[in-house]
Amino acid sequence: MATILFFSIVISVFLFDVFLISSSANARYTNNRLHSSRTAISPKERATRRLVRSLDLSPQEDINSSEIDAPRLNEKKFKFPFLPTSDPSVEDLGSYAGYYQLPNPVGARMFYFFFESRNRNDEDPVVIWLSGGPGISCSIDLFYANGPFHITEDSSLTWNDHGWDKTSNIIYVDQPIGTGLSYINDDSDIRHDLTSVIDDLYNFLKEFFIKHPQFTHKNFFITGRAYAGHYAPALASRILEENEKANAIPIKLKGFAIGNGHINPHIQYPTIPEFALKHNVITELNYSNIEDSMRRCRAYTRNCVKGIKEACSVAFDYCFEMIKRTREYAGDTNFFDIRKQRVNGVNYDYSKMERFFDIPSVKIALNVPQDKTFVPASKTVFDAYSKKDYMRKFDVEISALLEKGIKVLIYAGDQDLLYNWDGKSHVMKSLLEMEWNGKTEFKETSMVPFKVDGAEVGSIITRHPLTFIKVSNAGCMVPMDQPKVSLQMIKSWMEREL
Numbered sequence: 001m002a003t004i005l006f007f008s009i010v011i012s013v014f015l016f017d018v019f020l021i022s023s024s025a026n027a028r029y030t031n032n033r034l035h036s037s038r039t040a041i042s043p044k045e046r047a048t049r050r051l052v053r054s055l056d057l058s059p060q061e062d063i064n065s066s067e068i069d070a071p072r073l074n075e076k077k078f079k080f081p082f083l084p085t086s087d088p089s090v091e092d093l094g095s096y097a098g099y100y101q102l103p104n105p106v107g108a109r110m111f112y113f114f115f116e117s118r119n120r121n122d123e124d125p126v127v128i129w130l131s132g133g134p135g136i137s138c139s140i141d142l143f144y145a146n147g148p149f150h151i152t153e154d155s156s157l158t159w160n161d162h163g164w165d166k167t168s169n170i171i172y173v174d175q176p177i178g179t180g181l182s183y184i185n186d187d188s189d190i191r192h193d194l195t196s197v198i199d200d201l202y203n204f205l206k207e208f209f210i211k212h213p214q215f216t217h218k219n220f221f222i223t224g225r226a227y228a229g230h231y232a233p234a235l236a237s238r239i240l241e242e243n244e245k246a247n248a249i250p251i252k253l254k255g256f257a258i259g260n261g262h263i264n265p266h267i268q269y270p271t272i273p274e275f276a277l278k279h280n281v282i283t284e285l286n287y288s289n290i291e292d293s294m295r296r297c298r299a300y301t302r303n304c305v306k307g308i309k310e311a312c313s314v315a316f317d318y319c320f321e322m323i324k325r326t327r328e329y330a331g332d333t334n335f336f337d338i339r340k341q342r343v344n345g346v347n348y349d350y351s352k353m354e355r356f357f358d359i360p361s362v363k364i365a366l367n368v369p370q371d372k373t374f375v376p377a378s379k380t381v382f383d384a385y386s387k388k389d390y391m392r393k394f395d396v397e398i399s400a401l402l403e404k405g406i407k408v409l410i411y412a413g414d415q416d417l418l419y420n421w422d423g424k425s426h427v428m429k430s431l432l433e434m435e436w437n438g439k440t441e442f443k444e445t446s447m448v449p450f451k452v453d454g455a456e457v458g459s460i461i462t463r464h465p466l467t468f469i470k471v472s473n474a475g476c477m478v479p480m481d482q483p484k485v486s487l488q489m490i491k492s493w494m495e496r497e498l
């Protein structure tokens with residue numbers, strides 16, 4: 001009981017998407033699997049297995065890691081089982097799944113999906129999507145938000161009419177290692193800081209472009225949400241730095257986009273109880289009980305963002321105490337979308353996806369070893385990482401990138417509580433306070449309606465190369481709640497100056 005309680009509180013509060021990874025949930029899935037293996041396999045399943053055999057997609061032997069010259073990317077073109085076969089273009093669509101073998105630690109593998117642009121438009125850029133956490137699998141955003149497919153209740157797939165693969169060649173990667181389908185052999189190999197996470201990501205990208213040289217001349221964009229507010233600018237800086245080196249594979253980085261991002265915790269975190277109070281998620285009395293931890297959260301994050309390292313882990317404790325209390329008072333309100341209620345104690349129910357990845361033929365199609373378990377949200381990854389870098393702010397990096405002409409899009413669904421939009425007092429405030437050469441002009445630019453197909457769907461403020469968009473009626477996962485708006489937004493931002 002204590003363990004389950006711990007998980008449902010800790011995971012739901014600390015990880016920015018929520019799963020009930022309790023022993024009972026696992027037992028349920030295990031039972032399902034045992035049950036289905038005892039019964040006769042369906043014609044659909046049999047057809048899938050035949051297909052898998054005919055394409056020779058059976059799992060490869062592990063690459064001998066001491067042979068350093070061997071390719072580090074083990075990739076296969078794949079076709080998901082259970083995809084609607086009526087669409088003829090499915091057969092020759094370029095969908096790839098693979099593992100990047102890290103130089104160290106030995107045995108660590110980083111999993112990724114790569115989908116070539118569905119419209120086969122030669123102009124379409126390459127995009128990498130990064131989910132937050134740290135420790136949230138990219139599959140959550142792929143299957144529930146902006147990927148090519150969504151999962152149905154009976155574990156089949158449907159096309160997402162507003163998948164971002166309609167305007168880009170998109171990579172989804174499970175990182176840091178230990179997340180999703182990426183794995184490590186030993187928990188002591190887990191990543192503890194942003195630098196090593198960015199090393200892994202950059203090394204992966206390098207190998208990706210070696211494997212797919214025809215994509216190197218295309219424009220490149222980094223996208224993601226929540227904790228990607230830290231990853232994206234750090235990866236962008238790293239790419240520019242590496243591009244300068246003599247024998248580099250130049251990556252044509254044009255910009256990065258962050259949805260409901262974790263950018264400046266000192267400004268953002270203390271607004272969580274304020275936003276909750278303002279939107280009647282908690283009462284005045286509840287709020288007064290949170291104020292103390294809120295004050296401490298503000299004070300310690302101030303020191304952390306100033307660069308006093310020791311303050312960062314204390315800040316983390318106070319801020320999460322504050323969030324935990326807000327969570328308790330908020331009852332069943334979904335933290336990522338205050339219009340919604342939690343389901344069975346979690347903000348979103350991702351069990352369809354967990355069941356999907358439990359299907360042996362799915363693992364076979366993706367080249368995932370049968371003994372590897374899909375980890376939708378890794379608490380191990382989160383805990384290892386969080387104390388050191390979590391509460392730092394990254395707007396310094398963003399400023400430097402803006403000054404180099406890298407386009408930045410910060411967008412926010414207006415119903416998210418955790419990374420909330422609240423007038424000028426939150427994400428917007430951290431942008432307004434950011435020091436860069438366009439600061440004054442950005443401050444003086446007024447916000448105007450953001451329209452898609454003539455309808456007002458939010459507000460926008462833009463001063464090249466920085467754009468901020470507030471998306472109405474959306475939570476933390478904007479492409480989940482406003483699929484059409486999100487596709488239009490990312491497309492027009494990438495194609496021209498919004």
Ligand SMILES: *[C@@H]1O[C@H](CO)[C@@H](O)[C@H](O)[C@H]1NC(C)=O
Nearest residue numbers: 062063064065066067068070
């Ligand atoms: C890996 O390769 C090295 C060098 O080729 C060899 O000495 C070693 O035995 C190989 N290891 C395995 C597990 O095959």
Ligand SMILES: *[C@@H]1O[C@H](CO)[C@@H](O)[C@H](O)[C@H]1NC(C)=O
Nearest residue numbers: 282283284285286328329330
């Ligand atoms: C929040 O405050 C209300 C009164 O304003 C109170 O009834 C409720 O019990 C409080 N919630 C918690 C979890 O203490």
